[in-house]
Amino acid sequence: MHWLVLLRVVVSLLLLGGTLLLQAREPADLIRPPLVGPCGILALVLALSLIYRAILPRVRNLRSFAYTQVMGDIALVTALVYLTGAEESIFASTYNLSIITGSIMLYRRGGLIAASLSSLLYGGMLNLRFFSVLPQAFKTTLRSAQPLGSEVFFSIMINVSAFFIVALLSSYLAEQAKVSREELEVAQSDLSRLTLLHEHILQCLPSGLLTCDSQGRIIYANQSALSMMGAELQSILDKPLEEVFPQIPSRLFQEAARGVHDPQMRRQNMKYTRPDGRVLELGFSLAPLRGGDGALMGTIFHFQDLTQTVAMEQHLRRMDKLASIGEMAARIAHEIRNPLASVSGSIQILQKELSLEGPNRRLMEIVVRETKRLNGLLTDFLSFARPEHPKPKKMDLSKALRETLTLFMEQARSSCELKVQISPGLTMYADSKKLRQVVWNLLNNALEAMPQGGNLTVRASWASGALPAGLNTQETWLVMEVEDSGVGIPEEVKDKVFDPFFTTKEKGTGLGLSIVHRLVEEMGGRIEMQSQPGKGSRFMVWLPSGSIPQEEEHGAEPERTAPRPT
Template identity: 35%
Template sequence: MDGDLFTNPTDTEARKTLHEKLTWLMLFRVIVAAILLITGLITQVRGEDGTFLNRFTTAFYILAGLVFFLSLIYIPLVKYSKRLVQVAASQLFVDSLIITFVVYISGGASSPLSFLYILTIISASIVAYQRGGFLAASLGSFLYGVLAVLEYHKVIPTMAEVVTGIAPQLQVNILYNTTSNIVAFYLVAFLSGYLATQARLAQEQLWEQQIDYRALEALNNDIVRSISSGLMTINNKMQITSFNSAAELIAGRRLEQVYGQSVYNIFPFLKSNSMGSRMEAWFAREDGERYFLGFSISPLRGARGEKQGDIIIFQDLTQLKEMERELKTADRLAAVGKFAAGIAHEVRNPLASISGSVEILKGKLKAPETEENQRLMDIVIREVDWLDSLIAQFLDYAKPSVSDKKTFEAKTLIDEIVESFRNAADNLEKGISISCSFAGDSSVVADRNQIKQVLWNLIKNAVDACGKNGTIDINTQKDRADKNIVISVSDSGMGIPDSIKDDIFSPFITSKNKGSGLGLPIAHKIIESHQGQLTFRSIPGETTFTITLPLG
């Protein structure tokens, strides 16, 4: 891998870093060559024979030409090659060979251009740190040393001697120059490698900090996304800037829909709160669902403490609100029930006396003189019976419910009740359609007679609510946890008036002209006695009552 010689956090980052270094190295090489070329041209134009620069103009041209030519080769290699380490090593090796050639033609061991080796060593340290610097120093020392040895033993003449006819310097000077240059090479390798390594360590620390920040940001996003409460932030202009998953679920809108909008467009009641710390309010979603929400509002401050907006956390308190309402209703009804039950018993006794007395009088009257009186007595008896039935229902509601629980099939019970309603003359005349859907096993442990009373009441209410050609849908299924059976009765009627929705399960609350207002309260109490729930949802054109009963 390219990252084996370069200690970076990942191979991708190592390749990117190495690619950048090689690109800068090529640019630096071209700049140096261009400077030497321009220097040679200036020297040649001025014609200063005998000067130092004029003697080595040829070397400048050769160096510049080689560098420009090799750069054309290096560019596609660096850009497309997958072996950047090998490309880097080959560049540094070729650079050392070129410099050795330039040093040879510019004076050999005594050439003033031997400093070019130092540039290669520094470049190697930048690319491959201290290891690369020492390798480049060793390669430069070897090539420079070979050149000096060959010159020392007069195996090769120096190019300066060939071109200018100047006698070579003393062998002692050659040895001194070679030794001092090689020592300088390694000193530069050590210093440049040390500095490059320190720079690398600083870069790695920066990378680690950046990685920590990215991990921290990812963790923060996970926490915000996992919070079960709705969380949103707004800026000082009251515009929404974030909206977590729970907020989307509660509000029924996605972040893309609310981002940048005024918070008052989504939750208009917040305007009346003047962004206080806490509040509760009913919220209506676009789909018609209503939720009771609790809000907690805190200022959002920047690193310097300046206020950048607000953090708003909100929760769905609908179930808690419903439980609170039911507890209050239960407490109120418990007191009323005890009082009313006593009165009902007291009223029932004289009703029985009245009914019995009227029956006796009716038997003593003779027709036809008393025909009108008998009709009136029939009315009295009928009304007394109705009052007695009403009192009996109320006593059923007021007294504790005793259940005879057994296992039975809800499907069978529903089929029996539905069959009775389908064959009723009034329903046939109105053209009411009743459909049933049963998903899976519908067995339940409950008091069959009481559940029958509940279902009969719900279906009867649905039939009464439906107009001509109305539809009623009855469904049974198990909940997601597979612990409860859910029975729903839906109708296509006008819906329950908003004025009585909150008290629909209270006694004597009804929208019917002749209703007693005890059917739903009794049904609600029966289901509660089975540790179940009876809930409803009503909008114009559709009302659904849902029974949830434990399976065991």
């Protein structure tokens, strides 16, 4: 309806301007009777149009407002026709504009009502003029006498017929336009719902999806893709896929761009480094993107974050490996320990009974010392292979960590700077002795990585954020971190640091971290390592808080003894 009101304004201006242009030859003509009336009517129509435009946003009953507007227009047109010569008026055709307006706004009913009202007013005005009831508005040079009956009848018949023909045609077109508009709205609504559903499906996919055009430039990315990549949409749009993922073999991308179906394109793995430095293990596949006619349109790049899956697989493989090595170590340790115990006991008896002096005494001391070292090594083997059954009790991890740190630093007498960030009240249900052994071994490993001194940082808090793969998210977890600024671990040996008997040090059994790994797993936790050569390493231990029985709520704290270094 807004545009119809604006159209009224335009038509009023055109009629007013045309009338003035054709009839006013001199400025004085503008105030003479023949022009004052028509110009006043057209000015009134223009003013009403502006008023309608102003009040339209506040109108609630648009249908009644439309009827009022159409009827008012017809009344003004009748006045304009009368003032411009009645049967001689050139404005009789303007009735059709009001009829068309009624048909557009009110359809067939409104068009026929407008045509009927126009016929009544126009015919009544000509009949009143014919019977001299209505005088001539202004004297004209064309006719001064009364109109003939045949002329009046002919004029009424022609115009009334035109009114109803215009009403029928315009209302028919308006209704057809309405039907077409409704069908179009339904089609657009269906298309919008389908498009929205399609977009929701793509955005809700847990895997990443990128679409490239025929030039290999990215034109679409779903939310999962952006989350995995750690990027904003605008930062990757219109960029070549090979630039964003340089790890993709160019051969695969070129074959996908040519529409080649290669079995190797179905699934590949690669490492992807996010802008924040985090490295992900991605599984990806490439496929040609074709249109409805089968024409090649571009490439689809589908990928998933397999980092946790790969980490879980590595963890399971490591556990299987450690289990087999542990069994072997246990058997070897038992086979060696029995004769070693006999040798050790015999040597100690000989040492007491023999009075050795000089070199013989030193040799005997070496034998005794090395026998004890061998026995300690076998004890470590057995601790790794067949650890003692855990005896979990309620304990304050915060307090236990601080006590272990104090005792360790007193014995180590290191020049390292210790930084402690331990949250208070970290209560859990665990074997205190085994937990202290874990902390002791990690601290010892950190100091050995900093022979020239450095920074040793120990943190402990309730775990927040993402947990390692395989951990129960319904459990409450604590996380401990031991970080050093030492030499770091070379990339090629990172996967071996928890393997038994593996060490990069000149001295050492290679069992310290293996025992830590085994103890943490026994407690239902997880240990992970991050390291950069030349910058240091960080070991993170996740432990479940466990359930604390009621009878142990006031139990005694476990004994505070230092674990034996490994």
